[in-house]
Amino acid sequence: MESMRDRFGTTMTTLLGEDERLAVVLAVISGDRFTEAAKRHPDRVIDLGIREQLLVSAGGGLALAGMRPVLHTFASFLVERPFEQVKLDFGHQGVGGVLVSSGASYDISSGGFTHMSPGDVALLDTLDGWTVHVPGHPDEAEALLRHAVRGEDRVYVRLSEQTNKRARPVDGSGPLVLREGRAGVVLAVGPLLDEVLAATEGLDVTVLYATTVRPFDGAALRAAVDAADTADVVLVEPYLAGTSTAAVAEALIDRPHRVLGLGVGRAELRRYGSPAEHVAAHGLDAAGLRGRIGGFLGTGG
Template identity: 30%
Template sequence: MSELKKSTRTSFAEAIVEVGEKNPDVVTVAADSASRYGDFIKKFPERSFNVGIAEQTMVSVAAGMALCGKIPVVTSYANFLAFRAAEQIRVDVAGSKLNIKLIGTDTGFSSAWLGFTHLALEDMGVIRTIPGIVIIDPADAAEAYAATKAIFEYNGPVYMRLRGRKEEPVIFDKKKDFKIGKGEVIKEGKDALIIACGNAVYDSLKASEILQSRGIRVTLVNMPTIRPLDEDLLLELTSSVDNIITVEHHNTTGGLGSAVAEFLTEKRPQIRQLRLGVKNRFGTAGSEDMLKKGFGLDGESIAISIENFLKNRTK
C-alpha cells in the first residue's frame, strides 16, 4: 500500500479535465456544486452549467443535452442526487438509456459531522432499483481517476460514488486501468473470502492484516463495480471456499452485500455469507473514525466480526 494520501474527488476533478480536453462533447452540469469539477469550469466555461440548488432540474437539463448529442456529467451530494432526483434519473436518464454520468459525492461516512442528512448510506440501494445503470464505488483516488476515464468509454448511464474532500490512503501505487464489471484479488488466503468496495477496501485490508496476525488468512477482493458484478470471478473464487464476507460503507440492504447474496443464492446456495455494513440504521454526526468504529466497520471491528463468524460456522 502506498503512503500517499489523496481524495477521490480530487482525482475525479483531474480526470474530468483530461477527458474534456480530448472530447468536446463532454459538458458538466452542477447543482450549486461546480467546485467538484475542479479546473474544468475554468478551462471550458462554455461547457459548464450551474442550475443552482435544484438536483431534479440538473438531471433533466443533462437529459436534454444528452438527447442533443452531448455527454453530460452531473454531480451533487450522493443523498441529494439519488433521493431528490430519483424520478428524473429513472424516467429521463435510465428510461431512455441516455449517456449521462451521475457522480454522487461525500458517500459513506465522509460527510462526517454534517450528520444524518448528508451521510450517504442508502444511495446505491436507490440506484440499484432502477434498471440499466452501471454502479461504481472506487476504492481509492487512483481507482477513481481510472474509473472516471473508463466511464466515458461506456455508452450509457453510470452512477459513480466518490467521497469527500479529505485525503485518504492510496491503496494502489499507480493510476491503473479500470474495466467496468471487473473485480480484482488483492490478497490471497484459504480461510475465507472478503469482498469489499469503496473505502471499505482499505478497512478490509487492515482487517486482513489483523486476522493474519491471529493465524487466519483471507482472500480479499476489490469489487468496485456493483452493477454489473464480476460474476465470473465470484464463481471462480467461491468454488473453493465456504465462507464469504462482504464489506461496504453502505446499508447492508441494497448495496454490495445484497448484490452478491442475490447472485450466490442462485449459483452457490451452500455458501455462508456475512454482510458487514450499516444495518437498518441512519447515519449520525461524528468523525469518520468515530463512525466507522461505532458502526463496526473499522479494521479491528471487521476482524473481530470475521473471526466470530468463522468460529461459529456449522460443520
C-alpha cells in the same frame, strides 16, 4: 493526499478539452474545482444553482441532444433527492450519462443526516442498466472516470473522502484477488480495503477487491468460492449493509452457502461526530471487522 473530489475536478477539466461531447453539470457543489474549466468551456460547464432535480433533467436533455453529460453533487442530492428524474430522464428515456457523487455515506457527518447517503447504491439497484464504480483511491477514481466517459451507458461513480493508502490497477472490470485462503472469501469494496486487509491479517481467507460493483461479477466470486474449502462469503461495503447479498445469492444459487453483509447500519446515528467515528460505530474499522469476520468464518477474532 489529493482527494477523489479534487482529482475529479482536474481530470474532468482535461477531458473537457479532449472530447467536445462532454459537458459538466453542477449544482454549486465543487464549483471551485471547475473555475478554469468554465473559462475555457463556458458552454459545457453549467452550474444550475441548488436545483438538484433540474440538474438531472438538464443532464437528460443534454444526453438526448447527443452529449455525454457528467453530473455532480453530493450523493444525497444526486441520487436520493432527484430519484424520479434519474429514473425517468435517463432510464425511461433510454439515454446514458455519468453521475459522479461525493460525500459518500457519512463524509459530511457534521452536516447531519440530510448530507448522508448510505442507501444510494441500493436505491439505484431498483433501476435497470446502471454501472456502479466505487473507487478506493484518487488514482482509481481517475481511471474509472475516464472509463465511464468513453461509453454510452448509465454510470454512477461514488467518490469518498475515505481512501486506501495505495491505488490498485482497476479498469472497470471484475474484482482483484489480493490474498488467497481456504476458510472463506471476503469481498472488500472501494475505500474499505485497507480496513479489511488489516482485519484479515493472518487469517486463512481469500480477499477480493472490487471497485466496479454493478454489474456484479458473480463469476469471479464463484471462482474464489470454488477454490476455498467453504462457501462462506463476507461482503464489506461502504454503504448500506447487505446491499449486495442478493447478488451473492444469485451467483451461488446452485450450491449451499452462507453470506454476511457488513456495511453501514440502518439506524440513524444522531450524534453525528466525525467520519472516523462513524466508521467505528458501524463496526467498519479493522478491530470491528476482525471480530465479526473471524466469528462468522470460525477463524477467531
